[in-house]
Amino acid sequence: xxxxxxxxxxxxxxxxxxxxxxxxxxxxxxxxxxxxxxxxxxxxxxxxxxxxxxxxxxxxxxxxxxxxxxxxxxxxxxxxxxxxxxxxxxxxxxxxxxxxxxxxxxxxxxxxxxxxxxxxxxxxxxxxxxxxxxxxxxxxxxxxxxxxxxxxxxxxxxxxxxxxxxxxxxxxxxxxxxxxxxxxxxxxxxxxxxxxxxxxxxxxxxxxxxxxxxxxxxxxxxxxxxxxxxxxxxxxxxxxxxxxxxxxxxxxxxxxxxxxxxxxxxxxxxxxxxxxxxxxxxxxxxxxxxxxxxxxxxxxxxxxxxxxxxxxxxxxxxxxxxxxxxxxxxxxxxxxxxxxxxxxxxxxxxxxxxxxxxxxxxxxxxxxxxxxxxxxxxxxxxxxxxxxxxxxxxxxxxx
Ligand SMILES: *Cc1c(COP(=O)(O)O)cnc(C)c1O
Numbered sequence: 448x449x450x451x452x453x454x455x456x457x458x459x460x461x462x463x464x465x466x467x468x469x470x471x472x473x474x475x476x477x478x479x480x481x482x483x484x485x486x487x488x489x490x491x492x493x494x495x496x497x498x499x500x501x502x503x504x505x506x507x508x509x510x511x512x513x514x515x516x517x518x519x520x521x522x523x524x525x526x527x528x529x530x531x532x533x534x535x536x537x538x539x540x541x542x543x544x545x546x547x548x549x550x551x552x553x554x555x556x557x558x559x560x561x562x563x564x565x566x567x568x569x570x571x572x573x574x575x576x577x578x579x580x581x582x583x584x585x586x587x588x589x590x591x592x593x594x595x596x597x598x599x600x601x602x603x604x605x606x607x608x609x610x611x612x613x614x615x616x617x618x619x620x621x622x623x624x625x626x627x628x629x630x631x632x633x634x635x636x637x638x639x640x641x642x643x644x645x646x647x648x649x650x651x652x653x654x655x656x657x658x659x660x661x662x663x664x665x666x667x668x669x670x671x672x673x674x675x676x677x678x679x680x681x682x683x684x685x686x687x688x689x690x691x692x693x694x695x696x697x698x699x700x701x702x703x704x705x706x707x708x709x710x711x712x713x714x715x716x717x718x719x720x721x722x723x724x725x726x727x728x729x730x731x732x733x734x735x736x737x738x739x740x741x742x743x744x745x746x747x748x749x750x751x752x753x754x755x756x757x758x759x760x761x762x763x764x765x766x767x768x769x770x771x772x773x774x775x776x777x778x779x780x781x782x783x784x785x786x787x788x789x790x791x792x793x794x795x796x797x798x799x800x801x802x803x804x805x806x807x808x809x810x811x812x813x814x815x816x817x818x819x820x821x822x823x824x825x826x827x828x829x830x831x832x833x834x835x836x837x838x839x840x841x842x843x844x845x846x
Contacts, residue, residue: 508834558582738806
């Protein structure tokens with residue numbers, strides 16, 4: 448006969464709950480609907496200009512391959528990367544659109560790898576141009592000796608430094624560009640670009656100056672019978688602020704994430720939630736310290752939950768993009784102090800409530816206050832987070 452003692456049925460029910468529970472798995476959840484919404488906005492803003500999705504930094508933290516698949520499925524067919532290994536990974540994975548390097552390659556081996564994978568090269572100097580030409584000649588030779596069927600056209604974009612001070616020819620080097628291009632016969636220039644250094648500043652004069660210098664270079668090249676192909680200078684901030692700078696193409700990264708450095712009234716949605724489960728639960732007395740240092744002490748009996756995510760996962764690592772000052776002001780200090788007193792400004796979100804983080808975030812854990820609305824071990828909570836800061840070893844879940 449089955450024992451109907453209340454206590455044992457209670458514990459059997461609990462035991463069942465334990466068995467049913469899945470193992471804790473911390474994931475970076477990427478809202479598909481939200482990402483689709485942002486992608487539609489990007490396309491709408493770009494209008495007739497071609498959209499290059501910038502996929503540096505593990506696809507802005509969205510997962511290089513997963514994000515590229517998403518974009519390809521949403522008819523974005525131009526990609527830009529800063530690492531050759533990313534370009535090759537995309538091709539190997541089956542991405543068939545254009546893949547543009549935003550950085551030069553100098554090693555013949557690397558250039559040949561890029562050529563073999565049909566990657567659009569980036570020519571930033573006469574040196575990088577000559578290296579590319581050499582690799583292209585060599586590849587063409589190998590292809591004929593191997594009797595390869597259709598050697599594809601080797602494409603490149605010219606990079607102009609109008610003020611970023613990183614990659615590219617200076618506007619004063621127009622004669623050098625002309626001479627170089629006239630000496631290159633194995634490469635087709637299909638584009639030319641520059642990068643704005645301060646597109647989010649209130650004062651737009653430096654961006655306007657960069658645009659003028661860039662267009663001047665393009666026009667001078669055209670005058671000298673050099674086809675420049677498509678022209679592009681805008682990334683997210685310029686896409687939003689300066690419609691006249693969209694030209695033939697725009698290079699977009701952060702807009703997809705909905706994390707934008709300039710004020711706007713567009714309804715981009717912030718992408719990225721770190722999802723995890725409650726590891727343990729405690730009732731701490733008043734006057735008890737929580738976390739490293741002396742940043743938080745309970746002022747009343749507090750019900751706490753421990754969550755196994757910390758700064759290793761990217762929690763609390765977001766740089767405050769609104770902070771433009773390098774020297775902290777009194778207001779800044781007061782703000783930081785208040786944040787510390789409150790135990791940080793980050794919250795965990797449960798199904799029906801939000802839970803403040805108490806004390807400093809540790810490497811692999813943090814503590815949240817569940818006094819007001821209890822949670823159980825195994826319950827799921829999420830932390831809004833910029834995907835860029837989430838360790839790339841954490842699985843990305845599109846849902
Ligand atoms: C990162 C980057 C972009 C994209 O910038 P967002 O502001 O994230 O859109 C565009 N172009 C270049 C050269 C970049 O390095």
